[in-house]
Amino acid sequence: MIRLSNLSKSFGEMHAVRSLDLDIEAGQFFSLLGPSGCGKTTTLRMIGGFEKPSAGVILLGGKDVTYEPPNKRDVNTVFQSYALFDHLSVWDNVAFGLRRKGVAKAEITQRVGATLEMVQLGELGTRKPRTLSGGQRQRVALARALVNRPRVLLLDEPLAALDLKLRRQMQIELKQIQREVGITFIFVTHDQDEALTMSDRVAVMNNGVVEQCGTPEDVYERPATRFVASFMGTSNLMPGVYADGAVTLDGGLTVNVGQRSFADGTAVSLSVRPEKIWLSDFEDGMTRVRGTVRETVYSGPTTTYLIDLVPGVRVAVLEQNTARSRNEDRWAGGETVDLGWRTADCLVLS
Amino acid sequence: MRKPRTAFAFTVLFFVLLYLPVAVVVLFSFNSQKSLTVYEGFSLRWYEAFFADEALIESLGMSLRVSLVAMVGSLVLGVALALGLVRARGKLGLYAGFIMLVPLITPEIVTGVASLLLFKGLGIPLSTMTVMIAEITFSISYVTVILRSRVAALNREVEEAAIDLGATRWQALLLVTLPALLPSILASGVLIFALVFDDFVLAFFTTGVTPQPLSVRIYSAIRFGIQPTINAVGTLMLLGSIALIGLALLIPRFFGRRGGLSILSGE
Amino acid sequence: MRKRVSLWSWLLLPGTVWMSIFFITSLLLVTALSFGTTDDLGTPHFGNSLSNWAEVFAPVYRTVILRSLGYAFITAVLCLLIAYPVAYAIARHGGRWKNALIAAIVVPFFANYLVRMYGWAVVLSDEGPLLGLARKLGAPDDWRILHTGFGVIAGLVYGFVVFMILPLYAAMERMDSAVIEAGRDLYGGPLRTFLFVTVPATRQGALAGLVLVFLPAMGDFVSAQFLGGPDQIMIGNLIQSKFFDGQNWPLGSALTMLLMIVLLIAMAGYLRRARKDEQEAWQ
Numbered sequence: 086m087i088r089l090s091n092l093s094k095s096f097g098e099m100h101a102v103r104s105l106d107l108d109i110e111a112g113q114f115f116s117l118l119g120p121s122g123c124g125k126t127t128t129l130r131m132i133g134g135f136e137k138p139s140a141g142v143i144l145l146g147g148k149d150v151t152y153e154p155p156n157k158r159d160v161n162t163v164f165q166s167y168a169l170f171d172h173l174s175v176w177d178n179v180a181f182g183l184r185r186k187g188v189a190k191a192e193i194t195q196r197v198g199a200t201l202e203m204v205q206l207g208e209l210g211t212r213k214p215r216t217l218s219g220g221q222r223q224r225v226a227l228a229r230a231l232v233n234r235p236r237v238l239l240l241d242e243p244l245a246a247l248d249l250k251l252r253r254q255m256q257i258e259l260k261q262i263q264r265e266v267g268i269t270f271i272f273v274t275h276d277q278d279e280a281l282t283m284s285d286r287v288a289v290m291n292n293g294v295v296e297q298c299g300t301p302e303d304v305y306e307r308p309a310t311r312f313v314a315s316f317m318g319t320s321n322l323m324p325g326v327y328a329d330g331a332v333t334l335d336g337g338l339t340v341n342v343g344q345r346s347f348a349d350g351t352a353v354s355l356s357v358r359p360e361k362i363w364l365s366d367f368e369d370g371m372t373r374v375r376g377t378v379r380e381t382v383y384s385g386p387t388t389t390y391l392i393d394l395v396p397g398v399r400v401a402v403l404e405q406n407t408a409r410s411r412n413e414d415r416w417a418g419g420e421t422v423d424l425g426w427r428t429a430d431c432l433v434l435s
Numbered sequence: 436m437r438k439p440r441t442a443f444a445f446t447v448l449f450f451v452l453l454y455l456p457v458a459v460v461v462l463f464s465f466n467s468q469k470s471l472t473v474y475e476g477f478s479l480r481w482y483e484a485f486f487a488d489e490a491l492i493e494s495l496g497m498s499l500r501v502s503l504v505a506m507v508g509s510l511v512l513g514v515a516l517a518l519g520l521v522r523a524r525g526k527l528g529l530y531a532g533f534i535m536l537v538p539l540i541t542p543e544i545v546t547g548v549a550s551l552l553l554f555k556g557l558g559i560p561l562s563t564m565t566v567m568i569a570e571i572t573f574s575i576s577y578v579t580v581i582l583r584s585r586v587a588a589l590n591r592e593v594e595e596a597a598i599d600l601g602a603t604r605w606q607a608l609l610l611v612t613l614p615a616l617l618p619s620i621l622a623s624g625v626l627i628f629a630l631v632f633d634d635f636v637l638a639f640f641t642t643g644v645t646p647q648p649l650s651v652r653i654y655s656a657i658r659f660g661i662q663p664t665i666n667a668v669g670t671l672m673l674l675g676s677i678a679l680i681g682l683a684l685l686i687p688r689f690f691g692r693r694g695g696l697s698i699l700s701g702e
Numbered sequence: 703m704r705k706r707v708s709l710w711s712w713l714l715l716p717g718t719v720w721m722s723i724f725f726i727t728s729l730l731l732v733t734a735l736s737f738g739t740t741d742d743l744g745t746p747h748f749g750n751s752l753s754n755w756a757e758v759f760a761p762v763y764r765t766v767i768l769r770s771l772g773y774a775f776i777t778a779v780l781c782l783l784i785a786y787p788v789a790y791a792i793a794r795h796g797g798r799w800k801n802a803l804i805a806a807i808v809v810p811f812f813a814n815y816l817v818r819m820y821g822w823a824v825v826l827s828d829e830g831p832l833l834g835l836a837r838k839l840g841a842p843d844d845w846r847i848l849h850t851g852f853g854v855i856a857g858l859v860y861g862f863v864v865f866m867i868l869p870l871y872a873a874m875e876r877m878d879s880a881v882i883e884a885g886r887d888l889y890g891g892p893l894r895t896f897l898f899v900t901v902p903a904t905r906q907g908a909l910a911g912l913v914l915v916f917l918p919a920m921g922d923f924v925s926a927q928f929l930g931g932p933d934q935i936m937i938g939n940l941i942q943s944k945f946f947d948g949q950n951w952p953l954g955s956a957l958t959m960l961l962m963i964v965l966l967i968a969m970a971g972y973l974r975r976a977r978k979d980e981q982e983a984w985q
């Protein structure tokens with residue numbers, strides 16, 4: 086559907102995007118995830134036609150559109166600032182694209198009406214954008230792009246300006262709408278939760294390069310690089326040296342990780358996700374270590390413990406506060422605990 | 436905070452002196468006698484005299500026409516310039532930016548002399564049209580200065596959104612950018628109208644013999660002995676200016692934005 | 703994206719061409735004619751004579767030019783002295799009337815300049831209210847304002863003081879009131895706070911105001927005509943008379959260019975100063 090090959094963009098000395106290769110299939114909800122300034126917007130703008138690549142090719146449905154202007158591409162954008170036309174009513178905003186394409190009046194009426202219904206703005210057609218709330222403006226921007234039924238919809242942090250609650254709600258809605266219309270969405274975000282919950286596939290970017298591209302599970306459970314591991318939530322990165330199926334941590338502790346394809350003596354980072362560490366009811370064959378609880382952080386459904394394995398090696402451990410767990414069972418600071426994890430849950434990253 | 440009494444008293448005095456000359460003109464425009472120092476009683480005779488004076492009415496008409504043409508002309512050229520100055524790159528942009536600054540530091544008398552020489556040099560006889568051309572030239576910089584910052588403050592994504600939705604660049608300009616600038620354009624238009632209508636120096640250097648703009652007629656009248664009709668004209672012009680300034684301040688509100696004085700102080 | 707560049711350049715073109723013809727060319731014409739001559743009928747001709755420039759510096763004209771500089775300079779300083787307390791009172795103590803008060807200052811400015819000057823002349827005249835009041839308070843009968851240098855300067859101040867108040871007011875508005883409060887703690891009295899805190903913080907606005915007043919005051923000829931006498935004429939009056947009464951256009955052109963040069967020098971000085979201020983502000 087969309088293929089970016091060797092795509093690069095430099096602003097003078099600044100290399101915003103460096104030889105990017107991506108394949109995005111039709112009908113996917115595809116996320117570009119990365120920290121601020123990593124080149125997400127620049128990538129999106131090149132796909133939309135607002136920025137001319139310094140090098141590389143953009144194929145849209147097999148056709149080279151690298152140097153086509155935005156109005157010649159079957160792609161529409163939902164801008165980070167929404168970019169609504171303030172002097173036009175909501176209805177006219179949404180009808181703008183269809184009018185430019187010379188669609189028949191009756192069809193415009195029908196399509197605009199239906200799209201406004203879909204984003205639950207049926208009542209607000211006559212209002213001016215300035216009089217709407219943030220969430221409503223967001224929906225107008227979405228409707229204005231969707232009504233054109235593009236092959237690809239580009240969304241640049243469309244939810245960033247909304248408060249948390251509205252944001253969660255819009256995430257679900259956006260996903261529903263995407264399923265309904267079946268359009269390929271390319272969704273830019275710097276929020277890893279958002280990317281994980283919404284996407285079919287996620288590309289994690291850093292410094293203008295894609296570090297990893299895969300399903301949400303792939304990038305979370307099997308991060309390919311240290312950057313991906315640390316960017317996707319807490320990852321308990323512990324530096325050490327690999328040798329013969331075990332990692333010796335800097336604090337002296339040796340942890341069995343099973344045979345990996347590293348040469349002996351390679352400096353690596355060991356990573357175990359907080360929720361993959363057990364504090365009780367251990368299974369046979371688990372890696373077991375002992376540690377001292379330093380901090381207990383209660384946050385509703387979960388409790389996080391910060392535990393020192395050896396001086397200088399601290400891990401976070403996440404426990405669910407289920408109906409069966411009781412207050413007095415929680416560990417307190419200073420107590421000594423046993424920790425265990427499955428060897429398979431150990432990540433060894435170079 | 437303690438109030439600085441001296442500054443307050445001074446400010447009051449300032450306002451008194453600021454309004455005294457205007458008040459004198461307004462007051463004596465209703466004087467029943469010719470005197471400018473003794474108020475003899477209320478009368479509208481100077482207003483009647485003004486409206487009966489065909490030459491003055493003709494001048495009024497000319498001033499209105501000149502202001503209107505200068506407003507439209509300088510808006511068309513100035514809006515285009517403001518857009519170009521903010522967005523164009525390259526030598527032309529630099530040159531245009533430079534020649535937009537020169538008029539701002541050129542006193543009107545220099546512009547007046549220069550325009551006069553140019554028209555004479557080109558063999559264009561002085562007339563209403565030469566006044567119009569000179570006033571447009573003088574107004575373009577104002578329009579450009581006021582609108583330049585507004586253009587720079589525009590969200591580029593809005594224009595990109597229009598193009599994204601299938602508009603050409605020109606369509607995006609006409610359908611999205613200009614409407615977004617409309618309040619500022621109208622407000623600066625009203626301002627230009629008021630400035631040109633009141634302008635004297637340029638008009639003085641570039642007008643033909645008949646008709647003459649109202650301000651030039653006022654100048655001759657004051658220079659060759661005071662006629663109380665001028666008080667009436669002055670009062671009417673003051674009312675007109677106040678109305679226009681009010682309009683310029685209110686225009687942004689018609690568009691649901693915060694109005695303000697910023698447009699008057701400009702840069 | 704090459705297309706976009708050309709769209710914006712196209713937009714620049716008409717205005718640039720217009721200004722090049724009607725403004726730049728006309729200024730060049732003035733420059734050229736300042737080296738010209740007149741024949742016996744007073745018709746101007748282009749040439750390469752320096753006689754106009756020599757004449758411009760003759761004592762008669764030199765006096766006028768120096769006087770104009772003096773008047774414009776005094777006007778700018780007076781405007782500054784007037785504007786500071788007024789802008790200060792409005793900006794710091796105007797409360798919700800701030801905007802209305804500033805508007806009240808701007809409104810008379812939009813009355814016709816000639817009519818204002820003429821009203822001012824009436825106020826300052828021998829039979830006017832100001833001198834009448836002064837005489838009642840015991841001033842000698844032969845006090846005059848009109849037809850004196852003071853009258854001309856009063857006219858210039860009245861004409862252009864608004865150009866000083868607006869930038870000063872804007873600068874004071876931008877000032878953080880916490881800074882003033884801190885100044886109170888440091889320096890004590892309001893006057894000292896004003897001198898040591900407000901004045902330095904608004905220096906850029908004051909500088910801009912000085913230029914904005916000086917430029918038009920230097921080129922003005924209405925104030926000298928309405929409020930001054932033959933001994934108070936300014937360079938603007940000279941230029942005007944060379945073009946309308948004396949019909950010596952080349953000399954008038956030289957005077958015009960001289961005026962322009964003086965103002966350009968003043969402007970260059972201002973820009974250097976402003977840039978220096980800016981650099982200091984960064985350090």
Ligand SMILES: Nc1ncnc2c1ncn2[C@@H]1O[C@H](COP(=O)(O)OP(=O)(O)OP(=O)(O)O)[C@@H](O)[C@H]1O
Pocket residue numbers: 096099100101119120121122123124125126127128275
């Ligand atoms: N027009 C430009 N000129 C110069 N540098 C630019 C330009 N646009 C982007 N950059 C630079 O390119 C880099 C990538 O910018 P980009 O906007 O793509 O980041 P982003 O991933 O979208 O970040 P954010 O999450 O903050 O929006 C940044 O360092 C930015 O400063």
Ligand SMILES: [Mg+2]
Pocket residue numbers: 125126127241
């Ligand atoms: Mg971005």
